[in-house]
Amino acid sequence: MGLFDKLTGTEHPPAGLAPLPAEEVRAALLGLNQPDVPYVIRYGAAEQADLVAELRIAEPAWRNFFVQSQLTHAVRIRLRLNRKDHEVRVLEEQREVTRVGNPPSLRIASSYSRGPDRTVTRRWTVGRGDDGRLGATETFRFSASDLRTPLKDTVLNSGWTWRSVIFGKL
Numbered sequence: 001m002g003l004f005d006k007l008t009g010t011e012h013p014p015a016g017l018a019p020l021p022a023e024e025v026r027a028a029l030l031g032l033n034q035p036d037v038p039y040v041i042r043y044g045a046a047e048q049a050d051l052v053a054e055l056r057i058a059e060p061a062w063r064n065f066f067v068q069s070q071l072t073h074a075v076r077i078r079l080r081l082n083r084k085d086h087e088v089r090v091l092e093e094q095r096e097v098t099r100v101g102n103p104p105s106l107r108i109a110s111s112y113s114r115g116p117d118r119t120v121t122r123r124w125t126v127g128r129g130d131d132g133r134l135g136a137t138e139t140f141r142f143s144a145s146d147l148r149t150p151l152k153d154t155v156l157n158s159g160w161t162w163r164s165v166i167f168g169k170l
Contacts, residue, residue, distance in 0.1 A: 009164040011156060019086040019159035026050065026081060028154050039147050049078035049091075049170055053151055075144045077151060080170045087161035091170045092148065 005011070013019070020028075029051055033041050044052035054076040074096075080089045120143040124136045155162045 008166050009162075011152065011162045013156045013159045013161060017159040022081050022083045025088070025155065025158045025160055028158055029079070029151060032150050032154060038142070041151075044078055047078055050081045051079040053077040053079070053147055055147070075147055077147060078170055079151070085161070086159065087163045088155045089163050089165050089170055091165045092144065094144070
């Protein structure tokens with residue numbers, strides 16, 4: 001792995017692992033969709049991508065969860081499968097999220113950034129533990145890596161390269 005690969009987050013599959021066909025990689029990525037995870041993976045032709053993975057902020061079943069979590073950034077990952085080179089080109093985008101109205105709802109703000117996100121949103125509750133001592137307990141934690149890691153692991157285990165894009169087109 002070169003220095004630029006390390007800086008961008010590009011990773012290569014284990015040596016000797018034969019790459020799967022593109023259709024199987026796409027099916028494996030779509031197979032990560034589960035009703036109990038806070039993200040969805042969908043077809044992304046409208047966003048100039050093969051697939052898009054994003055948080056379920058707009059879905060009514062998840063809206064209350066994200067409002068209460070005090071999430072500060074919405075993450076969207078666009079993926080393009082490069083069949084010739086057996087690599088998935090990845091563009092990670094973040095937008096700031098604000099709470100508006102009463103009852104509060106989430107609104108995507110105009111702040112935008114791209115590239116691997118390192119932001120972690122946490123929520124703590126202060127209270128007394130079983131031993132009677134005052135302490136803080138983490139009640140919520142979300143990091144962009146919670147979305148990125150299952151995608152990257154699926155791509156690498158399929159024998160494909162995970163190539164992050166920071167500059168240029170997907």
